[in-house]
Amino acid sequence: MSTPFRPPLITLEAEEVAARAARGEIHLVDVREDAEWEGGRIPGAIHAPLSRFADVVGSLPDDKPLVFYCLVGGRSARAVAFCQASGLPHDTHLGGGIQAWAEAGLPLEG
Numbered sequence: 021m022s023t024p025f026r027p028p029l030i031t032l033e034a035e036e037v038a039a040r041a042a043r044g045e046i047h048l049v050d051v052r053e054d055a056e057w058e059g060g061r062i063p064g065a066i067h068a069p070l071s072r073f074a075d076v077v078g079s080l081p082d083d084k085p086l087v088f089y090c091l092v093g094g095r096s097a098r099a100v101a102f103c104q105a106s107g108l109p110h111d112t113h114l115g116g117g118i119q120a121w122a123e124a125g126l127p128l129e130g
Contacts, residue, residue: 029100031115034124037087047081049088051099052118056091062121063129070095073102089114089121 032040040046041064048065050057057067068076070090077099080086088096088110096113103110114121122128 028111029097030112031093032087032112033115034121034126037089037114037121038124038126040087044084046085046087046112048114049080049086049099050118051088051090051095058130060118060128060130062089062118063127065089068099070099073099077103077106077108085112086110087112087114090117092117092119 037046037048041048041062048062049068050061050065051068051070051073052061053069053071054067057069061067066080068080088099090096090099093113093116096117100111100113116123118128
């Protein structure tokens with residue numbers, strides 16, 4: 021029995037994501053829910069909660085790569101899987117999520 025091909029999930033560390041964001045190379049997309057978003061987020065991130073992701077993914081910018089994040093990485097990996105299953109070219113998430121970002125001493129807002 022053959023296994024269907026699955027595109028890879030690319031996992032970036034917080035420092036790499038911060039560097040790419042600072043250079044304007046990516047858009048950060050927070051897939052956490054509203055209360056989590058309101059409690060703090062990565063500066064400049066776009067909010068696209070996973071619970072409404074199918075409704076909002078089409079409105080996300082496509083001028084540069086998207087990097088998804090959540091609290092620790094599970095929901096952002098699901099967002100990438102949804103994109104790939106839908107034929108969208110998004111394949112990258114922040115390993116460890118916003119928790120890893122904060123532990124690296126990187127800035128938060130909100």
